[in-house]
Amino acid sequence: xxxxxxxxxxxxxxxxxxxxxxxxxxxxxxxxxxxxxxxxxxxxxxxxxxxxxxxxxxxxxxxxxxxxxxxxxxxxxxxxxxxxxxxxxxxxxxxxxxxxxxxxxxxxxxxxxxxxxxxxxxxxxxxxxxxxxxxxxxxxxxxxxxxxxxxxxxxxxxxxxxxxxxxxxxxxxxxxxxxxxxxxxxxxxxxxxxxxxxxxxxxxxxxxxxxxxxxxxxxxxxxxxxxxxxxxxxxxxxxxxxxxxxxxxxxxxxxxxxxxxxxxxxxxxxxxxxxxxxxxxxxxxxxxxxxxxxxxxxxxxxxxxxxxxx
Amino acid sequence: xxxxxxxxxxxxxxxxxxxxxxxxxxxxxxxxxxxxxxxxxxxxxxxxxxxxxxxxxxxxxxxxxxxxxxxxxxxxxxxxxxxxxxxxxxxxxxxxxxxxxxxxxxxxxxxxxxxxxxxx
Numbered sequence: 001x002x003x004x005x006x007x008x009x010x011x012x013x014x015x016x017x018x019x020x021x022x023x024x025x026x027x028x029x030x031x032x033x034x035x036x037x038x039x040x041x042x043x044x045x046x047x048x049x050x051x052x053x054x055x056x057x058x059x060x061x062x063x064x065x066x067x068x069x070x071x072x073x074x075x076x077x078x079x080x081x082x083x084x085x086x087x088x089x090x091x092x093x094x095x096x097x098x099x100x101x102x103x104x105x106x107x108x109x110x111x112x113x114x115x116x117x118x119x120x121x122x123x124x125x126x127x128x129x130x131x132x133x134x135x136x137x138x139x140x141x142x143x144x145x146x147x148x149x150x151x152x153x154x155x156x157x158x159x160x161x162x163x164x165x166x167x168x169x170x171x172x173x174x175x176x177x178x179x180x181x182x183x184x185x186x187x188x189x190x191x192x193x194x195x196x197x198x199x200x201x202x203x204x205x206x207x208x209x210x211x212x213x214x215x216x217x218x219x220x221x222x223x224x225x226x227x228x229x230x231x232x233x234x235x236x237x238x239x240x241x242x243x244x245x246x247x248x249x250x251x252x253x254x255x256x257x258x259x260x261x262x263x264x265x266x267x268x269x270x271x272x273x274x275x276x277x278x279x280x281x282x283x284x285x286x287x288x289x290x291x292x293x294x295x296x297x298x299x300x301x302x303x304x305x306x307x308x309x310x
Numbered sequence: 311x312x313x314x315x316x317x318x319x320x321x322x323x324x325x326x327x328x329x330x331x332x333x334x335x336x337x338x339x340x341x342x343x344x345x346x347x348x349x350x351x352x353x354x355x356x357x358x359x360x361x362x363x364x365x366x367x368x369x370x371x372x373x374x375x376x377x378x379x380x381x382x383x384x385x386x387x388x389x390x391x392x393x394x395x396x397x398x399x400x401x402x403x404x405x406x407x408x409x410x411x412x413x414x415x416x417x418x419x420x421x422x423x424x425x426x427x428x429x430x
Contacts, residue, residue, distance in 0.1 A: 064370040064388065065370070066370065099372070100372060100385060100387060101385075126407075126408045126409075127372070127408070130372070130385040130408075170407055170408075170410040171410060172376075172378075172403060172404070172405035172410055172413050173405065173410060173411065173413050174410050174411075175410070175411075212411070213411065214348070214411060215409050215410060215411035271347045272347035272348040272349070272369070273348060274347065274348065274369055274370055274371050275370050275371065
């Protein structure tokens with residue numbers, strides 16, 4: 001961990017594995033790329049450090065042909081969570097809990113997700129702020145202890161977690177938006193923090209520009225990432241695009257999780273980002289959860305981008 | 311029956327007239343904008359003051375129609391509609407607050423048909 005480490009000779013690897021059925025497990029480990037084998041082997045392998053889960057885009061209330069049973073697929077995702085041999089420390093939900101911000105939709109999500117038996121930390125998606133008061137329902141339910149539109153940070157197992165909100169005050173023609181107030185809070189939150197502390201940043205819309213033609217990016221995301229430049233290990237987790245996508249830039253790993261509700265097309269492969277209808281027997285291979293495992297004492301992560309499919 | 315047929319003809323004629331006039335600045339009073347594939351169609355409209363525009367969401371995903379300081383729809387799920395009557399001449403840029411890359415423009419001209427220079 002000297003100043004001269006350029007990351008290349010201390011290369012750590014980020015592995016992505018596709019679950020045969022419903023999800024993704026990815027884990028940050030040391031050494032050269034090595035296949036973890038099928039998911040059951042990976043789960044059974046001894047894990048040092050700790051794990052947490054990401055779930056996203058459950059869209060309770062969605063009832064269109066792409067998936068007429070979003071409660072069912074969320075239940076299946078939660079059932080998979082319970083099969084993990086390494087009990088996650090907690091779970092994050094990266095937004096679009098509901099489809100239309102109805103209390104009954106939030107109720108359904110809470111009821112199903114509670115079966116995981118895990119503490120859950122939320123950030124809102126644009127579908128969660130559609131009530132008359134544009135987000136009051138969400139904040140009343142999930143916003144306790146948060147700032148502004150629902151942002152916050154906390155520490156767990158030595159890792160600093162930051163939940164950001166980039167789905168309010170969106171501007172015509174623009175992308176996701178954090179806003180000045182939140183960015184100033186973020187800068188303050190990071191000030192004085194050791195650069196060797198691993199950081200996990202999560203928000204609904206990708207913080208990096210995935211595909212601006214479909215609004216898949218965050219207008220002022222670069223400013224947020226600028227505050228994180230000095231940190232050796234930064235992991236950015238998002239949802240919104242209903243597919244796994246990954247990018248590595250320096251010490252920052254970007255990752256988007258699958259939805260538990262319906263898949264969306266890869267950028268530019270369809271006339272619009274709307275839900276795609278796939279054959280019933282294929283749907284579950286396109287939905288899922290993500291399991292993130294941190295190996296302790298791996299402060300600086302030089303990460304190899306491992307594409308999952310396509 | 312004949313009464314209903316006559317009414318239907320009238321309605322059809324009315325709808326046809328709307329579509330004829332929607333393409334050009336004219337005296338149409340009811341215009342429809344379809345929301346499909348995350349786009350507004352037509353994306354740009356030129357109408358007379360007093361025209362009512364109705365947006366209809368044909369996507370499987372909810373949308374809104376928002377023009378800052380002018381109008382803001384509630385969320386429209388599939389087949390949801392929102393109408394707004396434009397009484398004041400001017401250029402109204404609007405967008406979907408859920409998917410802000412979706413934008414549209416309505417140019418409202420005075421009823422005399424003369425919008426003045428530079429208002430194209």
